[in-house]
Amino acid sequence: MFDVLPLVVSAPTGPPEIFIIPEDKILRVPLSHPKFEWFKDLKMEWFGLPSVTSMMLDIGGIQFPCAPFNGWYTSPEIGTRNLCDVQRYNLNQFFGEKFGLDTRSPTTLWKDKVALELNIAVLHSFKERGVVIVDQHTVAETFMQFYHNEHRQRGGCPADWVWIVPPISGALTPVFHQEMSVYYLKPSYDYQPEGWVSFQKQNKMLSGEMDQHERFNPVQKFKKIIFAVVFASTLYSAALARRVRIAVLYATETGKAEVFANALTNVLSLNFNPEVICMADYDVSKLSDENLVVVIASTTGSGEPPQNGQEFTKKLFYLREKDIDNSEHNRNAKQDMIITNGEADQKKPSSETVGSYNKMNAKRTSFLIKANGGENEDPDDQGRINKWKLSKPADKIPYVVFALGSRDYENFCAFGKYIHHLLFTSGGNPLLDLTFGDEATNQQEAFNNWTSQLLKVCCDKFQVKNTTSGITSTEKIIRKDQVKFEAHHNPPTLSKTLSKVHGKYVSSCSVLENQTLYENGEKWYQKIIINTNEEKTLQYQPGDHVGVVPANNQSTVSEIISRLDNCPDPDIPVQVYLKLETDDCWFPHPMLSVASIRHLLSRILDIVAVPSPTILRLLANSSSNNIHRSRLNELASNRNEYSHWKKENQFTLLDVLLEFPSVRIDAALLLSRLPLLQPRLYSISSSSDISPNQLCLTVASVSYRTKGGKGTLRKGICTSYLKSLKPGDTIEIFHRSAPGYHLPEDNLAPLILLGSGSGVAPFRGFWQQLQHNSKAGIHEVVLYYGCQTRACDLYNEEKTSLCNSRILMRTHLALSRDPVVPKTYVQDLFVNHAKELYEKLVWRKGHIYVCGSEGLATGIYLKLLAIIQDQAKANSDEAHSIIRQMK
Structure with a gap:
């Protein structure tokens, strides 16, 4: 990665020659950081002597084609340009994740923070090595002194602003606000044609192979090419400005939706002016200004929205709710975070509610209701809402949605359906039916067909002639x-390979412990403790997830x-x-x-x-x-x-x-x-304050039989992989934040925790964190937990101890298959304490967390709705309104 290139000596009289620089002649500077100890373990380095050997010295009327010179480095040349430039080492994303920064949106200024830390590292490293280097502020002040001297003595000084202003801290240096003129004086160093090119031309000329066209003056030829390029660029810019703009929004967890969005843009760009935008970077208030909104949305886990689509959805929902309050939309549209049943093959989504759309986890469903009474509304959102209303009506906004998912999961394309539902109930006008891309039944073909339909509809709507033949993709590879x-030699490490494949910073960690909590036949629960090796990218809070690459x-x-x-x-x-x-x-x-x-x-x-x-x-x-x-x-x-x-x-x-x-x-x-092997998400069941540099997973077995339970036994690939791990084995994981599932900031607010099976995982992280924070105040925490028998009551001893120390106020156990007690489910216990729950959640503004089987969240939501109707003497609409206010 950091090889010093050889010298290549070339001249018009002979072929180029390569000279390897002896290792003892190379001054290397190992890179380290004064604060981050892990930086030096990256084994990064740079050479200490910057030299330029390919330019020509023009002096005294003589041109010297080989006149090398050198100086010393400025820190931004290494820290910003060489390490961060996309055309060079392009390590921005890598260091952003290593520094533990939020790289999902440019608004966090993570790139600026990376550039600053890398410049600090470069200056520190050169100083430690005793090699001369200069920072951007010092060199800028030095140049300005030279610049003023030249003006005073010679009446001017040629300078190229683009080269003079540093790539970092530009506006903080005196050269930024300095007007400069570019002109050329002698003596000078100038760029020159490569020697091997001249050598090839000379050989062709001597052999008579060069035709008249090739003998043409290269300077004149270059000027004509530049003129043609500028002219064509001007025409293209003018034509592009007249084209219909189309906003292509995507939300993705694995990168598939982004790939589709870019492919669609390539097709549309021949006739329209499309722009690909991640949902996380899109301003919802601009929806009313769009000619067409195209949404390509994937669904992750068991119906969960991708992380970069959650904020967009919240804001769109907020806009929709404000609009609904002043309209006569279907009352079902008032239900918070709902998804529609069936395939929604018609343009109008079905109004049948199948459950609340909330925080869903892989192979389990979990949601959070926060009782904030609407106090946390963003005042800026109100301005955006007013802007929307003052612009064109919502029913004038055309849109289309392509939903990605897999029918192997119960909540097929749930997020795409929900986005379609939100846009439609906001008054949007779907140009095409909601279309699904099933991962298991030729998703690419469905996308290609949808693209062709969309292109035709767009051309008809905007009266544009269709000049596009279709989409080109790797699906064309059939022979x-x-x-x-x-x-190839020297393949990348597994963690680097997986990071590239999944678009996340994947870390290789070691297993410390793999303990069986319960096992009976094919049913088992494991507690797995992983050493995070002080990885900054694996810093987590209770409630977060970890992605496991099986x-x-x-x-x-x-x-x-x-x-x-x-x-x-x-x-x-x-x-x-x-x-x-x-x-x-x-x-x-x-x-x-x-x-x-x-x-x-x-x-x-x-x-x-x-x-x-x-x-x-x-x-x-x-x-x-x-x-x-x-x-x-x-x-x-x-x-x-x-x-x-x-x-x-x-x-x-x-x-x-x-x-x-x-x-x-x-x-x-x-x-x-073949499709990519997708990571599986698991809730973290520990607190880093209790167990530094460790994280714990609580994993349940996944198995079933084909042919209606009579065929071959199938086991979950990731759970089987996790079960097989031994202490010392390596595991590849990445962190996924779940900010909506963290503990509340109010230390005294009541907490209601409802879970079943391995759904206790995030709650274990909660109670460990509460134990650590107990001096700051204790929540009233009540746990409702369900399992089959007492033998599989996970972490029973921990819960008993925490009840004795009042970290947990009370625990309730529901047993569904115990031979001694009647069959009971979590929601049954939930109803038995209706009055207490209503008081804690509604009057005392408590918080309820649910994590368990896929049907648990729906059941709890409906039970909670019934409790509110009963306790508040409210009708269905009023109960829904109370829940919306709680959120």
């Missing part, structure tokens, strides 16, 4: 001659490799290259880094998910048996048959290869089309 492996079963991986065709050594690092039919150029696979085939199948690609119709079609084309080929093609082309086959069998990739043994698919082709 083995369009994909290949190339061997590993596929090694025997399954080996079995798949044995059935691949044209498979090189599976343990040699390779890069997957692709080539489209319309292009002869090979390009690296956009999602797959350099890694061995075994590594790709083990940690990067999903081999457990049911193969999509696209994969089945590729397998059919690779079969040598007509019966096998016919059956695979039938599954790939018949949606109903595929859905039945998938639901009945839940076949993995290996199952399909075993079922159709004649299939021998090309290794590169298969790996290029």
Whole structure:
């Protein structure tokens, strides 16, 4: 990463020659930071002597093409330009996460903080090494003194403002507000053509191969090219300004929605003026000014919105609620955070409520209701609302939504449905039906079809001629001659590879403890303690999540490799290259880094998910048996048959290869089309104040049988992986903040905790934090917990001890399958204390947290609604209004 380049000596009279600089002649400066000890462990360095050797010295009428010179570095040249520039090392994101900064939005100024800390590190390191370096303020003041002297003695001084003003602290230096003129004097250092280019031209001229066109004056040719470029750019800018603007908004957790948004923009840009914007960076008040709003929204976990879509949704909901208060919308639209049932295939969303849309976790649902009585409303939001109302009516805002998700989950495309629901109930006008991209049934094809429909509708609406043929993507890779492996050396580390694949800073940590809390047959609970190695990016608060990147079963991986065709050594690092039919150029696979085939199948690609119709079609084309080929093609082309086959069998990739043994698919082709192995989110069940540099997970087994409970036993890939870990093993994880699920700032507000099974996980983090904060005041905390039998009452001893020390005021246990007591569920206990709950939540402005099975949040919401109706003597609309105020 930090190799010193050799010297290349070139001249018109010969080919270039390379001279390696001896190591003992290189002055290296290891980079460290005066405050962050981990900085030096990155093994970063820079060389101490900046030199320029490629410029020509023009002096006394003679041009010296080889006249090297050197000086000393300014700190921004290394800390800002070399390390942070996107065209250079581009380490902004990396250091942003290492410094523990919020990199989701530029409004946090995280890039500025990174640049400042890196400049501090560079200045500190050069000083420690005894190498001369100068900061931007000192060099700017020195230049201004020189500048004034030149003006006084010679009447002027040529200077290029772009080069003089430093890339950091520009406005804080005296050169920023200085007017400068660019003109050229002699002697001077000037750029010159590369020697090897002149050498090639001279050889062609001597051999008679250079034609008249190539003999043309290069200066004149360059001027004409520049003029043509400027002229074309002017015409394009003018044409672009006249085009219809389209706002393409996306919200994503894995990066898939962003990829689709960029692909859509490439198609629309030939006819319109589209702009891709992350929801987190979009000002909701501008909705009324848009010609068309396109939303591409993914759903994460079990119906949860991506992190970069949550704030947009809250503000849109706020606008909608204010509008509803003055309109006659359907009363169901008043329910806070609801999602619609069914597929919403019509433009008008269904009004049937299936549950409250709140904080949902992977394989469990959790939501938070905060009783703030509307006191925390942002006054700026009111101004934005008024602006919206003063602009054009909401029903004039056309929009379309493409929702990403998987039918393998109960809350299919929940976030996309909810965004569609919000826009529609706000009075928006959908130009297309809500469209779904099912990850399990050819999501890319659904996107391509939707793109074509959207393009046609846009052209018709805005009366623009359609000049676009369609979308181009890696989905066009359908033959083995369009994909290949190339061997590579020095692959990146696993954490770097996973960070690139998932768009998050993934850390490699070690397992300290893996304890079985309960086990009976296929049902078990584990407590896993992980050493975070003082990683800044893993600093968490109780209520946050950790993403775990699982590993596929090694025997399954080996079995798949044995059935691949044209498979090189599976343990040699390779890069997957692709080539489209319309292009002869090979390009690296956009999602797959350099890694061995075994590594790709083990940690990067999903081999457990049911193969999509696209994969089945590729397998059919690779079969040598007509019966096998016919059956695979039938599954790939018949949606109903595929859905039945998938639901009945839940076949993995290996199952399909075993079922159709004649299939021998090309290794590169298969790996290029397999989906990515997605991380799983788990609630953190510890407090960093109680256990510094550690985090704890409470994990429940996931297993089921196919064919309605009579078929093959299937086990969760991530839970099985976690169960198999031993102390000392490495685990790849990342932190995901859940700011809406943190403990309240009010130390005396009552807390109601409701959970079942491993849903106790975040609550354990809560009570540990409350134990640590007990001197500052104690909440009234009541825990309602449900499990099957007393034997699987997790952390029972901890809860008893905390009750004795009054950290927990009271605990209630619901047992659903205990042979001694009647069947009871958490919501039953919830109802038994209706009066107490109503007082704590409504009158004392308490907080309720729910974490458990997917149906628990819905059940609790409905029970809470009934309690409020009963205790407040309110009707349904009034009860909904009270809950909205609580939130």
